[in-house]
Every structure is written in structure tokens, then in C-alpha cells.
């Protein structure tokens with residue numbers, strides 16, 4: 508069981524571990540410390556995850572909360588709705604920054 512210091516706050520609850528890792532990457536890119544909770548349940552046993560109904564959550568220090576929420580808000584605005592096409596021809600949802608087919612990074616569009 509993970510112990511969190513009292514001033515960490517949850518800013519995001521993911522549907523699955525890859526999404527949680529993705530969010531962590533977004534926040535860490537902004538210099539925000541991040542902790543993920545409930546990931547260990549997935550690592551241990553998926554059935555536990557389902558049994559307990561826990562979803563991986565993303566936590567940041569309280570002092571970084573507003574910055575984190577700003578980053579997440581930007582993601583919501585520019586993210587999931589924007590489909591992009593990789594150089595290999597694969598079409599990907601906006602939430603993906605790397606092509607799952609060939610591994611190429613998403614072209615910068617901002």
C-alpha cells in the first residue's frame with residue numbers, strides 16, 4: 508500500500524494504466540511532480556482491479572494543483588478530438604503523441 512503525504516491531491520482518474528502514464532508524462536513535461544495510485548493493482552492482478560473498482564489516479568502536490576489542472580485543461584481542448592495522420596499512413600486519436608504502429612512521434616502542430 509502506498510503512503511501519500513497529506514498535501515498530495517488527486518487531479519485525474521484514468522480509465523486504464525496507459526492513460527495514467529500518459530497523463531503523468533504530460534505533467535512531468537511541465538515540471539510537476541507526479542505520483543500514480545492504484546497502478547500496483549494492475550501489476551499484481553487485473554482481477555483485483557476489477558473487483559475493487561479502483562482506477563489508476565494521478566496525484567500532484569497541492570501547490571502544483573492549479574498548474575496541473577491548467578495542463579489537463581489544455582489537453583482537453585487540444586487533445587482527444589483531433590485525429591492526426593502519421594507519416595506511415597496510420598490515423599490516430601489526438602490523445603496519442605506517438606504512433607502505435609511505427610513509433611514515430613506526432614508532428615508538432617502548435
Ligand SMILES: [Zn+2]
Nearest residue numbers: 593595606609
Ligand atoms: Zn506511424
